[in-house]
Amino acid sequence: MTRREVQCKQISWKLIPFILWHLTCFSLSASVSIAATSDMRLLLTFKENLVDDEGNLGNWRGSDSSPCNWNGVICNSTTKTVVGLNLTSQNLSGTISPVICKLRSLTFLVLKDNLFNENFPLSILNCPRLIHLDLSLNYFGGTLPDNISSLSSLQYLDLSYNSFSGFIPQNFGELSELQFLNFWNCRLSGHIPPQLGNLTKLTNLSLSYNNFSWGSLPCELRNLQKLQSLKCGGCNLTGSLPPWLGELKELDFLELTYNNLSGSIPPELMHLPKLTKLELYNNLLSGSIPREIGNLSSLTDLDLNSNLLTGPIPAEIGQLSNLGLLHLWNNSLSGQIPESLAYLQGLYDVALFLNELTGIIPQHLGDNCSLEIFDVSTNHLTGPIPPNLCNGGRLWRFILFNNNFSGIFPDSYGSCHSLIRFRIFSNSFSGVIPNGLWGSPLMTILDISNNLFEGAISSEVGKATSLQTLRLQDNNLNGTLPPEIGQLSLLNALSASRNKFSGVIPGELGNCSALTYLYLDSNSFIGQIPPSLGNLSRLVYLDLAKNALSGQIPSSFGSLQSLISLDLSVNQLSGRVPVELGKLKLTEFNLFNLSYNNLSGVLPFTVSSGNFGFSFAGNPGLCVPGVSASPSCSNGVILESIAKKTKHPGAMAWITGTILFAAVAISLVGSYCFYKRVKIFYMEKGLPEVIWTVIPFQKLNFREEEILESLDDDNVIGSGGAGTVYKATLQNGSSLAVKKLWSCPKGEINHDYGFKAEVETLGRIRHVNIVKLICCCSSGETNLLVYEYVPNGSLCDLLHGTKGNSLDWPIRHKIALGAAQGLAYLHHDCAPQILHRDIKSNNILLSSNYDALLADFGLAKLLESSSLEAGYSMSTLAGSHGYIAPEYAHGLKVTEKSDIYSFGVVLLELITSKRPVEPEFGEGVDLVKWVCRKIQTKEGVVAILDSKIPGARQQDMLLVLKLALRCTSVFPSTRPSMREVVDLLKQADPNRQSTDKGKAQTHSKA
Structure with missing residues (x-):
């Protein structure tokens, strides 16, 4: 072999690894390409079974070389195979095709927050590699599968916020790899299966807000020694708190709220070294808080509100060095607030209101922490206020009302610029309000009423540009109202009654365009009423009585078309009543009072004697025709006219006597005629004579x-x-x-x-x-x-009568929105808040244009501000069957959430055209239960929608259905507020563009 041949042979051997490497790369590349192509075909088949009205999967195209850039698709960076699908909030519905499990590398599947309404998709059970499965926030129904254990690799399972039925199958206890299990608000029933105790790797278990049978937690759960979070709020738990919970040493979060747990808190719970959050509120727990609570060294949140706890707040709470939230409100705790709280450096939220606490607040509280919320209202606390509660500069909610605090308010609060709500009314504070407090830039509520404060309102008040409510009544405040108050464009309510204010009412007050309530009565204001007050177009209540105001009533008051109460009595007003006041609907006023002034002339509009008989008394020169409590028109007008024509005193006296005699005679004759007319009416009707x-x-x-x-x-x-x-x-x-x-x-x-x-x-x-x-x-x-008179009758008559089928969806949506706006006004814009307590379709009247009007307030309750948190306890159950919220039926405690539940039933009526109770539902089943059961059937959610509604779009109706299910949640805490309901209904307007509807769906998460 020649030297050249040897060299060539050597080179060829050296090329072999290089050639093999390239062949391998080519093979891998071909393999990757084949896998990507295969996965792409499978995904396109999967898409074919979906309903994508919003086009969110529009970039899933067969012309692409790979699906890895498609919306929601997750690929392995090396193999380019599909390992996950995350289709959260895509407004998808349809069927979950079995083809999904042919994606060989699929381990992650999230279909959260969509519109799927089939039974539990059994096709998913053929995905053996699945590790993470999230089907939450949909309409999946039916029973949970018995063979769920086929998903043997599953570590994360979230089925929350669906409408399943029946029990949790025992088979769930065979998911041996499971670490996270969430059944939150799934509408499940039956007992909590003890087999869940077999899931020894479980770290998070949530069973909250299901309709489980009454009973206790299965003791087998004590085997979950790795459990970090246990949530079982609203699970119909009864009996005492199980002491074995103290064996779960890894427990970080324990939540057993909204149950009927009774008895005392077991000391065993006080030996969980890693526990950070303990939430046991809204139960029937009694006895005292265990002193062993000081052992919970990791605790950050302690919430035991709304129970029956008694005794003192243990001083050992001061040993919880990590404690940040302390909620013990609405119990019967007594004794003093322990001094040891003052040494907790992480404390930021203290709510102890509605108890029987006495003594003083620890004076060093706030020295070592940055408080954000401090509420000790409605107790029996006394003494001075600690000077440093705002030491950290983060205090925004400061509530002390209904106590016996006294002394000078500390100057340090003048520099607390973080304050938003400052309510210290009904105490005995004295001295002056710190100057800087008037001008807190973030303040929305400043209520110092019913105290002994002195001094003037600072001109700094103009800097409080966020201020909405300013209540100063029943103090000893003096000085003038500063003109800077006119800079408060958001001010809704100003009450300064019963103080010692003097000087003129500043005209700048007319710049407060949001004012609805203005009370300046019982002071010493002088000068004229500013005509600029006529600019306050939203004003509903205006009280300037019992001052020393002079001059004429401004004609600009005729522009106050929202006014329903006007009191200008006991002043020194003079001149004629302006004709412009006749533009107002005066007889709509609860109060219209011009009495005890120096007004004169003829009232330029007509009023009824029965309405305002004493509204004009004390004005000797004022003539009010037909009102007996005012001087006669003869005195007020004729004498005035004659006086100009004669100066002879004798003639004047004779004329006066003659006219007075005539006036009396006419009055007697008129009274007799009226009496005869009413008497004849009753005689003709065969009725006994009565006085109305x-x-x-x-x-x-x-x-x-x-x-x-x-x-x-x-x-x-x-x-x-x-x-x-x-x-x-x-x-x-x-x-x-x-x-x-x-x-x-x-x-x-x-x-x-x-x-x-x-x-x-x-x-x-x-x-x-x-x-x-x-x-x-x-x-x-x-x-x-x-x-x-409302011509279209009630919603019930129209919806369930012969004309019900003619109501198209836009009209039904309009009715829902109108009723929601009326209820939101009662809940959020009335002071005090009004609870209707009998919301139903019978009590929603419809105008000729189908505007909804709430009616029948015979069960309504006014809820004072001090009762907003705890609700209103009733002695008897009132309301209509099918509309009554569960918590009201069981506990006779009504809040605004009870009204919201009833409104949710009305929404279901509009969607289904079914009555709240129908024979077809079965015994003991109302509309809410029927809807939940129908969602779980094979037909699914579409079967609920009234197919006879003309012009209906399922997408529009499904958005409102989702809202209705939120409103009728078994648990009040998960229901939206009426303001939120109004917003969501506006977003679900069938006349809005589809893109807006998509946003509404996203924002209507349960």
């Missing part, structure tokens, strides 16, 4: 007899548990609705069938979506409520 008292809330353009004549069987348009409703057709062609309440049976003298509640609520509020109460009439034995 009329209290108006709107302008009256009819006579009493017209109302009484309507009380005839031919005019009946409805009847209910409180009385009969009649239609009154007036002589002017308009109509009214008259509700005659049942007479009170003997022995029930306190039962007025809602008369007082209707007057207290409808008489003081005004909203476009709340029916107008025109007036009320009472004869002592019979009460009448007179409303505006």
Whole structure:
């Protein structure tokens, strides 16, 4: 072999590894390409079974070389095979195809927050490599599969916020690799299976908010020695807290809220070294807080609110060096707040209100921590306030009302610029308010009412540009109202009644365009009423009584079209009443009072004697025709005219006497004629003669007899548990609705069938979506409520009558939104808050344009601010079957969440056209339960939607269905507020673009 041949041979041997490497790379590349192509085909087949109305999978195209850049697709960076799908919030529905499990490398599948409404997708059970499965926030129904154990590699399983039925199968206890298991709000029933105790690798277990059978936690769960989080709120747990929970030494989060757990808190729970959050609120726990609580060295959150706990707050809580949140409110705790709290450096949220605590607040509290929330209202605390509660500069909620605090308020709070809510009313504080406090830039509520404060309002108040509520009444404040107050463009309520303010009312106050309530009565203001107050177009209540105001009533008040209460009495106002006041609906006022001024001339508009008989007293020169409490028009006008023509005193006296005699005679004759007219009316009707008292809330353009004549069987348009409703057709062609309440049976003298509640609520509020109460009439034995007549009747009549099928979805949505806006007004914009307590389709009236008006306030309750957190405890159950919230039915405690539940039922009526209770549902099953069961059937959620609704789009209706299910959640804490309901209904408007609907779906997560 030649040298050249040897060299070539050597080179060829050296090339072999290089050639082999390239061949391997080519083979791998070909393999990757084949795998990618295969996965792409499978995904396209998977897509074919989905409904993608929003086009969120639009970039899944067969022309691509790989699916790795597709929306929601996760690939292995090396092999380019599909290892995961994350299709969260894509508005997808349809069927989960079995082809999904042919993706050989699939380990991660997330279909969270979509519109899938089939039964549990059994096809997924053929994905043996699946490690992570999330089906939460959908409409999956049916029973959970018995053979779930085929997913033997599963470590993470989230089925929360679906509508499954039946029990949790015992087979779930065979998922031996499972570490995370979430059944939150799945509508499951039966008992919690003890087999879950076999999941020894489990670190997170959530069973909260299911309709489990009453009972205790299975003791087998004590085997979950790796468990870090156990959540079982709202699981119908009864009995005592199991001491074996103290054996779960890895436990970090224990939540057993909204149950019926009773008895004392076992000391064994106080030996969990890693526990950071202990939440046991809304139970029936009694006894004292164990002193061993000091052993929970890792604890950051302690929430035991709304139980029956007694005794003192143990000083050992001061040993919890990591404690940040301390909620012990709404119990019966007594004794003093322990001094040891002052040494907790991480403390930021302290809520101890609604207890029986006494003594003083530890004076060093705040020295060592940065408090954000401090609420000790409604206790029996005394003494001074610690000077350094805002030492960390983060305090935003400072609530001390309804205690016995006294002394000078510390100056240090003047530099607490983080404050948002400052409510210290009903105490005995004295001295002056720190200057800087007036101008806190973030402050929304400043309430120092009912104290002994002195001094003036600082001009710094103009810097409080976020201020919405300023309550100063019942103090000894003095000085003038600074003109800088006009810079508060967001100010909604200003109450400065019963102080010692003086000087003029600043005209700048008219710049506060958001003002709804303005109370400046019982002070020493002088000068003229600023005409600029007429710019306050949102003003509902205006009280300037009991001052020393002079000059004329501003004609600009005629622009205050929202006004329902005006009190200018006991001042020194003079001149004529401006004709512009006639533009206002004066008889809508709860209060219209011009008495005890120096007004003169003829009242330039007509009022009713029965309404305002004493509103004009004390004005010797004012003539009010037809009102007996005012001087006669002869005195007020004729004498004034004659006086200009004669100066002879004798003639003047003779004329005066003659006119007075004539006035008396005319008055007697008029009274006799009126008496005869009423008497004849009653004689003709065969009725006993009675005297009626009329209290108006709107302008009256009819006579009493017209109302009484309507009380005839031919005019009946409805009847209910409180009385009969009649239609009154007036002589002017308009109509009214008259509700005659049942007479009170003997022995029930306190039962007025809602008369007082209707007057207290409808008489003081005004909203476009709340029916107008025109007036009320009472004869002592019979009460009448007179409303505006609403031509389309109630939603119930229309929806469940012959015309129900003609209501298309846009009209139904309009009705839902209108009713929601009315209820949101009661909950959020009324002071005090109003709970309706009888929301149902019968009590939603419809105008000719299908505007919804809430009606029937006979069960309404005014909820004072001090009761907002704890709700209102009732002695008896009231409401309508099918609409009553579970917590109200069981515990007789009503909050705004009870109204929201009832409204959710109305939404379901609009969606399904079913009544709240139907024979087809079965015994003991209402509309809410029926909907939940139907969702779990093979037909799924679409079967619930009323197919007869003209012009309906399922997508629009499904958005409202999801909201309805949130509103009717078994547990109040998971229901949205009415403000949120209004926002979500607006986003679900069928006239909005589809992109907006997608956003609504995203924001309507349960």
